[in-house]
Amino acid sequence: MAEFRKRCINFEEVGNIVDKRHAPDPPGYDLVAARESGTVAASSVKSKELLARKQQALYSQATGHFKSIGFMAFMMWMSGNSLHLFSIMTTASGIYQPIMAIVNCTQAFPASASEEGKLDIWQPRILYCLINSLGLIFAAYKVNSMGLLPTSVSDYASLFPSPVLSEVSMPSVLL
């Protein structure tokens, strides 16, 4: 009974949809051969897409830092130009974090992420460094507006030599 049912095709089902699951393969059909040739073509397409997506992810990782830099710049702007604890802390982190990000860019974009050279990690790295440099530039502007950069002539006042007179005149005290 069971063997008979294997070869039973129900043509009377609505929509003429064949229940492939329960339909047996025709005789002589080699399932393994058919499978091998089809898998090679499909996996090649998929891996290209994946690489593109990974590259995209690298770029988004690099540009995604823009938000935190912007937030930090906003915090620095909010803290004002006077010297107090909050402004000192935000400015210090505004300088520290971009520098550390640039220094550690090889960790953010490790060479292993290049998928054996298939992905370009240099451009995202450069983009990442540029974005952090923007943060650094803003922090430098902030430090300057706080008056901490030696850009004015008064910062070099100590270089002005005290004049030495070539004569000395002393008072004569009456006894």
Next chain:
Amino acid sequence: MKCLVGLVLFLHWIQVQAIFEDQAGQNDWYQQHIGGVSFAEFAFRSRERVFLATEANVVSSLDLRDGSIAWRQVLVESDTVKALALLPKPPAVATLSASGPSEEYLRLWQAHDGGLLWERLVEGLHSEQTSATAAAAAAVTAKPALLVLPDVTGDGASELAVFAQRQLQVLSGSSGEVLWKTSALQHWPDVQLAHEGPSADGSHTLKAWALTNGGRSVLEATFAAKDGEPVQEVHETRLAAPRTNLRRLADGSLSQLSSEDVAPGAWAVSPTVQHEGKEILAYVAPSSTAAAHALVVADARSGAVVNRVDMDLPTSKDVSGNLIAASGIWMAVRVKGQATQYRILVALEDKRFILIEDGKIIWTRQESLATLTSSIFLELPAKRSLATSLAQSVPLTLRERLEAEFLGIKGQLGFATAAEKARLGSLKAIKSQRGRPDRDPTGFRKLMVAISEAGALHGIHTGDGRLLWTLPVALGQQALQPSVALLPWQSSHDPSRAPTVALLVAGRPSELGARLLIVNGHSGVIQDSLTLSVQPQQIVAIPGLVREGLGEQSLHLLVDGVGSTPRLHLLPDTPAARSHLARLTTDLHFWSLDPQTGALSGYAVDKKTLAALQIWSIQAAQAGQAALTVASQDPRDKIYSPVKVLGDKSLKVKYLNPNLLLVASGTPAGVSSDALGQEVQALHILLLDTVTGRPVFRQSHKGARGPVKAVLCENWAIYQYWSITNHRFEMAVVELYDQAHMGITIPDLLLHTSNATRSAFDPIAIEASRQSFYLPSALKAFAVTRSARGATAKFLLFGTTSDQVYMMDKRQADPRRPMGKPTAQDMEERLAPYQELLPLIPQAAITMDKQVARLS
């Protein structure tokens, strides 16, 4: 267990070193002095007090038990006290003082607190007197006399009889109102007054007498004390032998015995005192040796010795070998049970005075400290072990520490008595580190060596103000008034060597040259004494020190003779000093001001031959004017920065010239402004370079005159003057800037394009900022703070006429203070908006509630 914890906490608590809020800013020490005694009166009735008038014109009352000052009233410096008397009702002290030939003041001071009850100008003879009579009367050297009379008016107060301004007058003690006066005695010399009465009818009489005719006769006149009616006309009594001094006894008779008869060879004889119906007096009979003098109480009538005590008066010899004698003596007698006590106050020539009771010294006051004229600060020994010559403060024992804590708790709870508070104060003083005899790491503790007008050299510890040593120098020479200069001499990096000072005693005609004493600063011992071959008139300090081994020697130039080519002598004249002078990189000049003529002269010194040549001379004041003051920069002043940073972060270069001199000239003191008129009067300020004599800056203030007080520091000068126009004291400030270095840039600074060496003969253009303010007080003294490197902000120190010192930030007197609303740059520069008045805020009084009498 709880007790143990409590004990442990208590022991930890006593280790805490802290002060209370109200202790912050307290004076380290404050000493009051009164000067050498000239008059004394004892009072026993209410309190044990002695009332004194001194040579420094101070009226004061001392506690007889410990010699502390109960009160003191400091008169004007020129107001010399001529007489002192004690009023029984109301208890008061009367003084007669003279500040000029026609200005004699009679004042009455409350005995218990020194409050002024009344003051009266003693009126002289009016112009109805013929000029010939006035001239004849003026020729008489009338010595004023003051006498207390009993209450003759019945107002409950004693009366005062005064002979002053050639008039005899009797004034009411309660109000100072003149009861009667007479000019009958106007030609009498040195009138003395005595009281007689009451007679049988209860009336009192006033007897006046004077030695005349070269001491050969006595003039006497008697008046009724109540109304001045002559009781006895003027009559003259011839004496058996001429006398210079006569004593009037209580019964009205004149003792024919002079001081010499009563007290042969005495140093000083006291006024007579009545005791048990006898007239007695005291005197010091010196012995040939320095110690063991005799204090003798003798009968004034017969000269018979009543009491004699041989005792060691703390007299000594001064450096010239002259014995320091007693200059005055006063006595009071007190009967205590069966015994009679003689209290004797002895004033010595070195301005000490001593209270002696029954041959024992009760207390001594060192009043030479009242007239310090100049001082030098020296370093204390580096370690306590090296300070063997200084008076050591003994550390507290455990018992004393516990006592101090106990008294402290008692004091805080308000149970401590006055004696306990005093004990606590003394324990705290020992406990604190202020009085340590060695130097502290910050260098605030110093040893001050100061010379007084009396000629004594003192070593004073600045931590607690105690006197470490005294060296009598120029005593015995008082009549000659030698001029004494205190000079720094040697310091050393070797901690075992004490610094020395030099004392130059010049102007003694009896010797050929000036005398130089080298004194050990730590012990006050004379290390060396030498007589110089010159008699210098002026002295010039040479910058720099000569290093010889571990010692550093200060150099001075003695200037002998004035004029175009004065002679110079190097002090000390050693080969090392000469080679130091020859190696000086700068040219040496000096300047001098003749106070009589107002002539300023500048001299150049040849460093090798020590020849001086006058290179400029100017008259400091114009015709009809006088040089009012001069101010020069302190050579010890250090410049921290040669530039000033403005609000826009640009630089302004200061005009720094340590050779600057400020000369203020104007209407001479003593000339009335009304006589001259406002328009013609002007105050001229001149800043000149003392190397070349070239004026650097001039400023005239119309309608202004002296007194002028000025300071010159860094690139600014501040001076105070009287504005006749505004009727107020004004203060003007001038700041000088170098115009040659305006608009300096960073590359200029980095490349060092500005020339660091400058010569006075190559003048540069300057820019002056000026401003003036009102100051609500006249100044007696004016100075600027100074620090070792000049890095601290400058503060102005004002010594006001109320004898207090105020401190004010120099930035308050900034000429760049904006007139309107300050701009952002002004605010960046912290410039306060201009206000015409510079307030003296009470919190800025660094003397707090204390007064420093005779501030100068």
